[in-house]
Amino acid sequence: MTYSNPFTFAIAPDSDFKIRFVSNAAFVQRATITMSPTAIYVFSGSGEGVAMATSDGLLELKGASRQGLKVSVYFEFNADGTSFTAAQVVQVWQTSTLILVGTEDGNDNDNNDTVMTVEIRKL
Secondary structure (H helix, E strand, C coil), X not given: CCECCCEEEEECXXXXXXXXXXXXXXXXXXXXXXXXXXXXXXXXXXXXXXXXXXXXXXXXXXXXXXXXXXXXEEEEEEXXXXXXXXXXXXXXXXXXXXXXXXXXXXXXXXXXXXXXXXXXXXX
């Protein structure tokens, strides 16, 4: 089963959150986060079990919201060294406090080429 890419979810009002990504692939993986209204963060990385980071070395996105947030994450990979291609979002496990997402870049069908973990906690 595949899910939409970008993958969207909501962070409830009066919550704090952490978003992290791990690469499990030889191809460079990229995850672009867009939060309401216009904040954008890009995480990338490659290798097995490697934490993905922003260009300035941020390994996780942490924050809090009093109003709540709509979050969109677009997953991509680079197989040829020149351009990025949309990954398939193939695994989703979601509760009100934890979201896990797994993607596939089509190389080995292990469904974990990028793994996103989102932790949400009421303030």
